[in-house]
Amino acid sequence: MRVSNVLSFDLEHWYSATLLRDSVTGPVAHIEKSVDIVLDLLAEHGVTATFFVVGEVARRYPELIDRIAGAGHEIGSHGDTHRPLFDLSPKQFAVELDRSTQAIRDAIGARPVGFRAPNFSVTPKTRWAIEVLEDAGYRYDSSVFPVRTPMYGVSGAPIRPYTLDPNAPFEERNGNGTLTELPLAVFHPRLKLPVAGGFYARLLPTWLLKRGIRTLNARGLPATIYFHPWEFNPAVKTSTVPAHERCISFYGIDRLQTKLDALLDAFAFTTAETVVRTSTDGGEP
């Protein structure tokens, strides 16, 4: 049985990344071109994906978001201003979430049911976020990075989709919660290499990414991987970025289209919502 994996794109400005947001001045957005590159690639492969969109982008580019949804892709929330949950109180997060939900509803005429936290900032420190998401009517979250990295992550968190218990959100209890968690892929069950996407996917060779997805799929588990549309647009490299941030920010951009092309050839991918629905129905995705 072929496992359906989750393909997701976090749609924010390229200069919203933690490493860049304080150092880039007068940036060019490149956002429409970047999205077009990705939409073309997905159309070529007949694949649908989930775009987690920042509310301020949905307000500024409603036609773009509507075009993505019109091509059959799912639109989820990526917060309103791309501030990580670490920097917000529960009340501030509720406001952020509400504003982003509204911005997406205004753009596409339907509310999002899925959420991804900027910087994967759902961790033991911000576990209050789960109740805020439940109260706001969200059905799933895809923010748990089940390995500790310098900036984020929860070591020991489950690596399969599971129901979030607000009292023990990083344990696979399938307790009282109403929210499903789709953790980001770690490509080796024991080593837990954090190679779900972004910088890691740009850094690592295609054969290793493939092996990681295959390993999860062999255990019947979907791999949830993520990219940013700007990572497929070499034009962002010409933007003014301080030298020491250039390397990590733009490494591997020229080769990422070819890499994703190879992954789309080799594996089945669909939207997060589809995988959540089929995994909670008890059926195979």
Ligand SMILES: [Zn+2]
């Ligand atoms: Zn982001």
